[in-house]
Each structure stands twice: as C-alpha cells, then as structure tokens.
Amino acid sequence: MPTEFPFTLTDDRLLDGRVRLFQPQDGYRAAVDPVLLAAAVHAGPGESVLDLGCGAGAAALCLMARIGGVRVTGLEIQPDMVRLARMNAQANAAADFTVVEGSIAAPPPGLGPFDHVMTNPPYGAAGRGTPPPVAGKAVAHVEGESDLRAWIKAAAKLLKPKGSLTLIHRADRLDEILAALSGRGLGAIHILPLWPKAGRSAGRVVVSARKGSKAPLEVLPGLVLHGDNGAYSRAAEAILRGAGALSCSGSQGGA
Known part of the structure; x- marks a missing residue:
C-alpha cells in the first residue's frame, strides 16, 4: 500500500469491484453519495465532465466505469487529495481522468467549458455545528471560503451552452439549492429525492439542471435506498453494484 501520504490509506472497491479506491482511513470517506452522483450524470462517449471538488476521485472513476470514452477533469483544492486522486486514476488505468489543483472561488485559467x-x-x-476534528474531513463536510451558492455559481460558469449540472446534497438544503440556481440561466431542473426507506423523509436529493433550457422544474419519483430489512433495494443495488444509471426522468422506486 502507498505510504507517501500524511494519513493512513485503505484500499477499497466500488461498483462491485469495478473501481479501486485508495482513500484516507480517518478523513472523508466515499460512501454511496459519489456513486449515486456519477450514476445521475447522463454523459456520452467523447463528452467532457468536470468533477467539481473531486476528492479522491470516487465519483469520477465510477462515471468512467459506467460510460466508456468519457473525459473527466477533477478540480480539488487539497494538495494531498489531488495526489491521491491522480494515484487512483493510475490504479484504475483511467488515462482520461485529469486532476487539477485549484479552488472553485478562482478556478485555474483555461479550465472548461x-x-x-x-x-x-x-x-x-x-458556522453551523461543530466541524469534524480531522482537517481533510472538515474541508469535505463543512463549507469553507465558498458556500453552496458559490459552488453552484462556479459550476454554471464552467458549463457549455446546453450543458448539464448535476449535484447531490442534503434534502433540508433544497431551498438554498433552488435559490442558488435562480438567475444562472439554468432550466429543466429535476429534483430526485433519495429516501432511506419507503415512507421516510428524503435525506438526500439529486438535482440536475441544463444551461440555456427554459423547461419547467420537475419533482421526480425518486429512489428508495433500503428495504424494511435494511438491505439495499433492488433499484439501489442495480446502481451501487451493477453500475446502472440513476434516471432523472422516470421512477426509481421499489424494494
């Protein structure tokens, strides 16, 4: 296992082994959210994708495992995570995954669209709650110099006309997400709730939008993640293990 990092690494697998991911043992650790995020991006071979705040590269590598020929650029502010994402790109033979160090507040010149x-x-x-004690985890979990509005503003600026923005976030901040999308020239907004179990309140939402579209907002049927027994639902298994797509236009329910 690589040892040139100031933290202990674990050697993990995503998408039922399709993706190998080295990540910090005690810092931010990729769980299901980056896998679901990647599954919601409907890119095609030859198209370019920016993973804004890519961390160790989990979402980028899951997207590339699902869609052959897609070109992904990761923008990451933490130097150690930049090196780790590059190492993960090499471990997965992902030659079309380029990782760039920089801040969303001032992206490197020439980035995009x-x-x-x-x-x-x-x-x-x-300013809300107590940040995690591990610095890398705190950066990933709590807003720093750039708040949610700044993230969405940066994403919109780096999109081509007709390009799509996809994000995953907490359901209780959906009002802030919609406010941040307003006035950015983004339409065709789709909101897909992620329910921990049927009948529960959504904990996460996947939100997508298209630059230059005037299509109205839609709230989609959503995805139930777990059955009553606590195991992943069939629909969730198809995404988390089978590398299926998370539809932004149809039902994903069912246990």
Missing part, C-alpha cells in the same frame, strides 16, 4: 459538471459540495453550512 464542459459538457457536464457534477459536484458533491460540503453538506454542512459554515
């Missing part, structure tokens, strides 16, 4: 932007911004608003 892209056919698609996907992002998993920090879930915690600045």
Whole structure:
C-alpha cells in the first residue's frame, strides 16, 4: 500500500469491484453519495465532465466505469487529495481522468467549458455545528471560503451552452439549492429525492439542471435506498453494484 501520504490509506472497491479506491482511513470517506452522483450524470462517449471538488476521485472513476470514452477533469483544492486522486486514476488505468489543483472561488485559467459538471459540495453550512476534528474531513463536510451558492455559481460558469449540472446534497438544503440556481440561466431542473426507506423523509436529493433550457422544474419519483430489512433495494443495488444509471426522468422506486 502507498505510504507517501500524511494519513493512513485503505484500499477499497466500488461498483462491485469495478473501481479501486485508495482513500484516507480517518478523513472523508466515499460512501454511496459519489456513486449515486456519477450514476445521475447522463454523459456520452467523447463528452467532457468536470468533477467539481473531486476528492479522491470516487465519483469520477465510477462515471468512467459506467460510460466508456468519457473525459473527466477533477478540480480539488487539497494538495494531498489531488495526489491521491491522480494515484487512483493510475490504479484504475483511467488515462482520461485529469486532476487539477485549484479552488472553485478562482478556478485555474483555461479550465472548461464542459459538457457536464457534477459536484458533491460540503453538506454542512459554515458556522453551523461543530466541524469534524480531522482537517481533510472538515474541508469535505463543512463549507469553507465558498458556500453552496458559490459552488453552484462556479459550476454554471464552467458549463457549455446546453450543458448539464448535476449535484447531490442534503434534502433540508433544497431551498438554498433552488435559490442558488435562480438567475444562472439554468432550466429543466429535476429534483430526485433519495429516501432511506419507503415512507421516510428524503435525506438526500439529486438535482440536475441544463444551461440555456427554459423547461419547467420537475419533482421526480425518486429512489428508495433500503428495504424494511435494511438491505439495499433492488433499484439501489442495480446502481451501487451493477453500475446502472440513476434516471432523472422516470421512477426509481421499489424494494
């Protein structure tokens, strides 16, 4: 196992072994959210995708495992995570995954525009709650110099006309997401709730939008993640293990 990082790494697998992911043992750890995010991006071979705040590269590598020929650029502010994402690209023979160090507040010159932007911004608003004690985890979980509005503004600016933005976030911040999307020239907004179990309130939402579209907002049927026995639902298994797509236009329910 690589040892040139100032933290202990674990050697994990996503998509039923299709993706190998080295990640910090005690920092931010990829779970199902980056896999679901990647599954919701409907890119095609040859198209360009920006993973805004790519971390160790989980979402980018899951997207590339699902769609052959897609070109992904990751933008990441933490130097150690930039090196780790590059190492993960090499471990997965993902030659079309390029990782760039930089901030969303001031992206490197010449970055973009892209056919698609996907992002998993920090879930915690600045000043609310106690940030995690591990620095890398705090950066991933709690907003720093850029709040949620700044993340969405940066994503919109880096999109080509007719390009798509896809993000995953906490359902209780949906009002902030919609407010941040307003006035950015983004339409065809689709909201897909992610329910932990049938009958429960959604904990996460996947939100997509298209630059230059005037299509109305739609709330979609959503995805039930677990059955009553706690195991993943069949629909969730098809995405998390089978590398299926998360539809932004049809039902994903069912246990």
